[in-house]
Amino acid sequence: MCLTEARPSVLAIFFLRFAAGAALDAGLAPADPFRLVAGALVWQCAIFFVYLFNGVMDVREDRVNGSHRPIARGDLDPAQARVIAWAAAAAALLGALLLGGPMIWLVTAVLVLGYLYSAPPFQLKKWSSATVVIGGVSGLLSYCAGYTSCGTGPSGREAIALPAFAVAASLWMGLVGSPAKDLPDIAGDRSAGRTTFAVSRGEWPLRLLLSAVAASVALAFCGVALLLRVPLGFAPVAMLTGASLLVVVTLTPLSRGSRVRRRLPYRAFMTTQYAVHLAVLLPLVSQFLLSGRAA
Numbered sequence: 001m002c003l004t005e006a007r008p009s010v011l012a013i014f015f016l017r018f019a020a021g022a023a024l025d026a027g028l029a030p031a032d033p034f035r036l037v038a039g040a041l042v043w044q045c046a047i048f049f050v051y052l053f054n055g056v057m058d059v060r061e062d063r064v065n066g067s068h069r070p071i072a073r074g075d076l077d078p079a080q081a082r083v084i085a086w087a088a089a090a091a092a093l094l095g096a097l098l099l100g101g102p103m104i105w106l107v108t109a110v111l112v113l114g115y116l117y118s119a120p121p122f123q124l125k126k127w128s129s130a131t132v133v134i135g136g137v138s139g140l141l142s143y144c145a146g147y148t149s150c151g152t153g154p155s156g157r158e159a160i161a162l163p164a165f166a167v168a169a170s171l172w173m174g175l176v177g178s179p180a181k182d183l184p185d186i187a188g189d190r191s192a193g194r195t196t197f198a199v200s201r202g203e204w205p206l207r208l209l210l211s212a213v214a215a216s217v218a219l220a221f222c223g224v225a226l227l228l229r230v231p232l233g234f235a236p237v238a239m240l241t242g243a244s245l246l247v248v249v250t251l252t253p254l255s256r257g258s259r260v261r262r263r264l265p266y267r268a269f270m271t272t273q274y275a276v277h278l279a280v281l282l283p284l285v286s287q288f289l290l291s292g293r294a295a
Contacts, residue, residue, distance in 0.1 A: 001070040002084050006051040009270060014047045014142055015040065016277040017169070021146025023284045024162040039103060039149030042095035043142065046107050049089040050114030050138075054125075056082045057118040061188030066259050102148040110141050128178060128197040136174025140166055164230045168221040169276060172239065172269075175217060179210040180246070180269040183255070184262035210265060211247040218243035235279040242272025 003011075018040055055062070055071050062072035070076035089111050096107035116122045117134050124130035143166035182189065182198040183206060190199050198206040222236040246268040249255045255264040 001076040002052055002081055003048075005055040005070050005076060005081060006048050007069075010051055011044060011047060013270070013273050013277070015044060016274070016281065017139060017142035018043050018146040018149075020165065020169075020277050020280055021143035021162065022150040023146075023281055024165060035099065036149045038095065038099060039145060042092050042099060042103065042107060043110075043145045045088045045092035045095065046110050046114075047142075049085050049092060049111060050117075052081055052085040052088065053114060054118045056085060057123075058125075058192075061185065061192040061194075063188075064191045065185045065188035099149075103145065106141050106145045106148065110138055113138060113141075126192075126194040126196070128182065128195075131178040131182075131196070132174045134174075135178050136170045139170035139173040143170070160228060161230050161232055164221075164224055164228065165232055165235065165280060168217065168224070168236075168239070169273070171217050172214075172221075172273065172276070176210065176214045176243075176246070176269050177266075177273075179206055179213070180266040182206065183210070183250075183265055184259055207250050207265075211250050214243040214246045214250075214269075233279050233283050235276050238275040238279045239272060242268060242275055246272065 022036055055069060056078045059071055059078060062069065067073075071078055071081060092107050092111065096103045113134050117124045117130075124134060143162065147162065179197065182196050183203070186196075186198045186203060189196050197209065218236075218240040221239050224230065225232055225236040246265055249264045249268055255261055
């Protein structure tokens with residue numbers, strides 16, 4: 001139930017971010033495979049803490065919003081979940097200390113951000129601007145964690161692939177993911193006293209902002225990839241396609257009515273994240289497997 005509360009789909013996309021940071025650095029051929037696997041496990045423990053702790057702290061608004069996660073529906077004791085969350089944080093810190101190097105600071109940073117986001121008296125989740133910043137920074141930290149766990153580095157034009165991809169994907173996470181998540185949660189956020197953009201400005205301005213930002217980030221990513229000839233495969237096309245889908249569901253009655261329908265923009269945002277990362281990773285996996293057979 002704690003895994004369910006921590007949102008497996010979110011844990012999976014953070015794993016893909018870590019993997020992309022490693023793969024675009026070394027093409028899935030790390031100098032130290034053990035360090036790469038250990039780094040991935042440590043990073044997942046840290047992200048597990050962040051989202052499980054958030055579930056513990058969001059009980060009131062989750063119930064108002066009709067969430068079906070274990071704590072909101074009363075199947076998981078928040079006190080027990082809190083203990084498990086802090087155990088995961090301790091495991092992440094211990095693992096980072098054993099790995100050494102930049103992982104110590106990266107893990108510490110993401111744990112601190114997660115705490116500041118959810119816990120009083122800070123509760124940065126109350127403000128859309130803080131949510132955007134934390135979302136984008138946590139994405140960048142994930143790519144950095146993958147990069148530092150690989151131990152090699154690309155050369156030539158491939159050297160700009162990871163920075164270009166990490167910045168674009170992190171902007172998508174922060175600028176698009178935050179308003180997409182707020183859209184179906186307006187009632188709960190208002191009851192919890194949050195001053196998000198949706199609560200203060202209303203639903204329709206949020207829909208317009210979400211659509212404009214999604215299209216802008218995707219078009220900018222495509223433009224940079226074309227102008228700099230960044231070797232990112234179909235990732236820019238995947239983001240542009242996902243942004244188009246998100247705009248359609250956001251600006252039409254498709255995402256109005258029930259909570260399931262109101263979550264469609266968020267689902268479009270998440271699906272696009274998966275598509276963008278898989279568009280980068282799958283060709284590298286295929287290339288790695290083919291080179292292994294040839295050897």
